[in-house]
Amino acid sequence: MDAPAPAISLRATGRSRRRLLVNRLAELAATLAAAVAVGALIVLIWSVAMKGLDALNWDFFTKGPAVFGQAGGGVAPALVGSLLLVGIATAIALPFGVLAAIYVSEFAPRRLAEQVRLWLDVLNGFPSIVIGIFVFALCVKVSVPVVGWGHHQSAFAGGLALAIIMLPLVARATMEVLQLVPNHLREASYALGVSKWQTVLRVVLPTSFGGILTGTTLAIARAAGETAPLLFTCAIAGQIVDWNPTHSVQSIPLMIFQNSESPDPALQAQAWAGAFVLIVFVLVTSLTARFLFDRSRKKLGLTR
Amino acid sequence: MEAASVTAPAALGHTRRFGDRIGDAVLHVITALAALLGVVTVFAIIWRVFVGAWPAIKAFHLDFVTDNVWNAPLNQFGARDLILGTLITSFGAMLIAAPLSIAIGLFLSELAPPAVRGPVGTLVEMLAAVPSVVVGLWGIFVLAPFNAQHVQPFLSSFLGWIPIFANGQDKVASTVFTAMIVLTMMTIPITSSICRELFLGVPDELEEASIGLGATRWEMVRTVIVPSVRGGVVAAVILGLGRALGEAIAVSQVIGNFIPLKRSIFEPGDTLASRVAGQYQGAVTNLQISALIYLAAILLVITFISNLLAQRIVKRFEFQQAGGE
Numbered sequence: 001m002d003a004p005a006p007a008i009s010l011r012a013t014g015r016s017r018r019r020l021l022v023n024r025l026a027e028l029a030a031t032l033a034a035a036v037a038v039g040a041l042i043v044l045i046w047s048v049a050m051k052g053l054d055a056l057n058w059d060f061f062t063k064g065p066a067v068f069g070q071a072g073g074g075v076a077p078a079l080v081g082s083l084l085l086v087g088i089a090t091a092i093a094l095p096f097g098v099l100a101a102i103y104v105s106e107f108a109p110r111r112l113a114e115q116v117r118l119w120l121d122v123l124n125g126f127p128s129i130v131i132g133i134f135v136f137a138l139c140v141k142v143s144v145p146v147v148g149w150g151h152h153q154s155a156f157a158g159g160l161a162l163a164i165i166m167l168p169l170v171a172r173a174t175m176e177v178l179q180l181v182p183n184h185l186r187e188a189s190y191a192l193g194v195s196k197w198q199t200v201l202r203v204v205l206p207t208s209f210g211g212i213l214t215g216t217t218l219a220i221a222r223a224a225g226e227t228a229p230l231l232f233t234c235a236i237a238g239q240i241v242d243w244n245p246t247h248s249v250q251s252i253p254l255m256i257f258q259n260s261e262s263p264d265p266a267l268q269a270q271a272w273a274g275a276f277v278l279i280v281f282v283l284v285t286s287l288t289a290r291f292l293f294d295r296s297r298k299k300l301g302l303t304r
Numbered sequence: 305m306e307a308a309s310v311t312a313p314a315a316l317g318h319t320r321r322f323g324d325r326i327g328d329a330v331l332h333v334i335t336a337l338a339a340l341l342g343v344v345t346v347f348a349i350i351w352r353v354f355v356g357a358w359p360a361i362k363a364f365h366l367d368f369v370t371d372n373v374w375n376a377p378l379n380q381f382g383a384r385d386l387i388l389g390t391l392i393t394s395f396g397a398m399l400i401a402a403p404l405s406i407a408i409g410l411f412l413s414e415l416a417p418p419a420v421r422g423p424v425g426t427l428v429e430m431l432a433a434v435p436s437v438v439v440g441l442w443g444i445f446v447l448a449p450f451n452a453q454h455v456q457p458f459l460s461s462f463l464g465w466i467p468i469f470a471n472g473q474d475k476v477a478s479t480v481f482t483a484m485i486v487l488t489m490m491t492i493p494i495t496s497s498i499c500r501e502l503f504l505g506v507p508d509e510l511e512e513a514s515i516g517l518g519a520t521r522w523e524m525v526r527t528v529i530v531p532s533v534r535g536g537v538v539a540a541v542i543l544g545l546g547r548a549l550g551e552a553i554a555v556s557q558v559i560g561n562f563i564p565l566k567r568s569i570f571e572p573g574d575t576l577a578s579r580v581a582g583q584y585q586g587a588v589t590n591l592q593i594s595a596l597i598y599l600a601a602i603l604l605v606i607t608f609i610s611n612l613l614a615q616r617i618v619k620r621f622e623f624q625q626a627g628g629e
Contacts (some may be wrong), residue, residue, distance in 0.1 A: 023520035030415055033407030034424055037353045037492055041431045044489075048438060048448050099338030107332050118615065119343040124612035125543075126349065126604065127550025131575045133600040135372070137356035143592065164349075167342060196329035225435025227553045228577075231584040253437045253553075260441045260557055268445070275438045286433045290426070 052276025055269035065239050066266075077241045077272060081249030082224060085234065088159025088245060089166055089223050094216055096163075097170030098101065098205075099262035104171075105178040117175070124168035124258065129228040135161040144188040155255050158234025165226055166219040173215020177208040177296070210296025217289035221282045227253040252278055329469030351605065357601040360594035368598060372564055374579070375380035376586070381595035383576065383602060385563040390575040390606070391478060392565075394548035395557065397487035401548075402541045409499025410525060433506050440557030443486045448477040448558055456481065456570050470568040478560030480573040486554050491544035502533040502559065535621035542614035550607050552577035575604045 012020050059074045066073025069090040100120070104113045140157050181204050205212075229253055237248040252274050259271035354361075360368065364381060371382025412425050454472070456479070465468035507531050514524040530537075560572025561582045574582075576599045587593045 006611050019520050019523065023522040026522035027415055030407040033404045034411040034416070034428070037408055037431065037496070038402065038424060038427045040489055041427055041434075044431075044434065044439070044442050047442060051445075073575040096338045096341060100342050103332075103335035103339040107335055114537075116339045116343060119346045121615060122608070122611055123342065123346050123349075126346075126547050127552065127577055127607055127608060129550065129552035130353065130600045130604050130607075131349065133356070133580065133597055134352050136599065138348075157469070171342060184456060188583045195324045195327055197331040198324070200331060221433060225434070225437065226434075227437045228581055230550075231581055235584055253435060256437045256441055256551060257557070259576045260437075260444055271441055275441050278435055279438055282433050282435060283430060286430065287426075296525070 051272035055273035092163035093151035093166035101174030132229035161229035177211025356597035405495035414502035440554035495544035552581035
């Protein structure tokens with residue numbers, strides 16, 4: 001003790017030291033958790049990219065499956081099938097979703113709007129396999145077909161199942177963006193003597209176009225990767241490129257699912273390549289949607 | 305004034321075009337029908353699934369829920385271990401995912417510097433966009449072997465004396481444990497992004513007041529943030545749970561599709577959704593198809609309850625935040 005001890009030590013001791021330590025540990029835990037989640041994503045994308053790129057070549061996109069036991073071949077029928085399925089699903093879900101959203105945010109009384117929103121959320125929470133079973137029971141395996149193409153699996157049935165998945169997503173996204181449209185735009189339109197339906201179609205909808213596009217893009221990204229709804233509705237298909245919606249068609253997610261359980265390394269490699277194509281498609285569309293969303297918000301004069 | 309009130313309706317009738325007069329009503333009806341269709345779909349799904357399951361419900365009654373057999377040639381079906389498997393994998397996954405998601409939410413809302421926030425948040429959300437079949441593929445060829453060779457021996461050497469962590473048969477890659485990890489990865493983005501929004505919604509003044517009074521950041525989280533968003537976090541976890549309960553593809557790829565369930569999580573198992581998915585080509589007899597739909601009906605009931613519960617909590621929570629009592 002040569003130097004005189006300071007009257008008050010600025011070093012944390014005892015209780016405050018423990019408090020700071022606990023704080024440090026909690027911060028560390030939260031940071032580690034985020035690192036684990038991001039790490040998992042990176043590991044996943046890395047292995048898909050490594051294994052997928054190996055198996056990717058021009059034949060993959062242009063040729064049909066190879067004859068059993070032979071090397072080579074591609075997944076052109078599955079690519080075309082996925083395109084067809086998602087196209088049908090979008091054609092059904094987009095108009096109905098947008099119209100339902102217009103009803104909720106422009107026409108419905110508050111209580112009804114809440115009810116519609118609630119049931120759309122319930123629909124969104126249904127497991128996708130159950131939706132597949134529903135469409136299967138509705139128009140694939142029925143004694144009296146309810147929908148015209150009934151009685152067998154078809155691209156139409158698969159597209160319908162995907163549309164049911166997309167509907168609540170499109171509707172929810174559209175509702176949110178319609179609510180962002182400033183009321184003074186509507187009022188200005190009314191003040192000019194424009195009727196309500198014209199205001200909705202010519203002022204509200206064009207203003208929220210970007211947001212609707214975002215919601216639809218996200219829904220497409222989701223539908224493109226869905227496998228479960230297709231299992232019972234559009235799974236058993238021929239090996240050729242087929243544009244006929246009344247036929248059952250192949251699809252990329254189902255190809256991955258089937259090949260992933262195959263012992264044949266060539267088929268497994270094809271599954272990885274399919275996964276790579278799918279993941280690139282999904283991530284690119286999601287990021288585009290995010291970009292579109294930011295831009296449309298800026299256009300509406302809103303900032304995050 | 306008087307003249308105007310007499311002539312106005314007639315004049316309006318002439319000046320407004322036909323389209324304008326009926327346009328509002330037409331658009332109102334069309335949009336209402338579209339909204340109605342969305343609501344009707346929900347009930348149509350419930351109705352159609354129960355109608356499809358009816359032959360099996362008539363054949364097996366509620367014994368289906370307690371019986372444990374799946375023998376297609378003998379037409380014997382029961383769902384006990386499938387229900388158990390569904391609950392075990394989903395709750396197990398949420399046991400891991402809930403604390404991780406809350407921690408990620410806290411990191412993104414309170415800790416991370418602004419430059420890190422955006423990119424990390426986007427990355428976590430991108431995890432949600434990865435299709436389940438891709439997660440399953442990765443689960444089969446990367447995660448399952450890794451678990452079998454490293455995680456399982458490690459865990460069972462420490463915790464092996466507890467039956468559920470006991471070492472399974474050697475070199476079994478498809479396990480309930482792997483399914484849990486896959487489900488954890490799939491639920492984290494949902495739960496953590498809701499948690500982040502909740503934590504960001506806590507008024508800054510409250511947080512600053514707490515820090516100003518000398519609380520550490522952790523104490524501020526514990527005493528200010530956690531109490532004000534508790535209900536929302538519970539709802540976020542239930543929403544994640546709903547996703548885990550209904551996941552068919554990824555689980556069916558990694559779980560091994562085997563009943564009866566063993567006691568250890570390092571053994572194969574099966575879930576409701578995964579059993580339905582796994583049988584899509586094998587179901588031939590009407591009773592077997594109906595039994596599969598019965599499984600879907602049970603799954604529907606379970607997820608329906610968990611979703612309504614989550615929405616109840618969210619609603620009450622929003623109500624409280626709006627200042628109601």
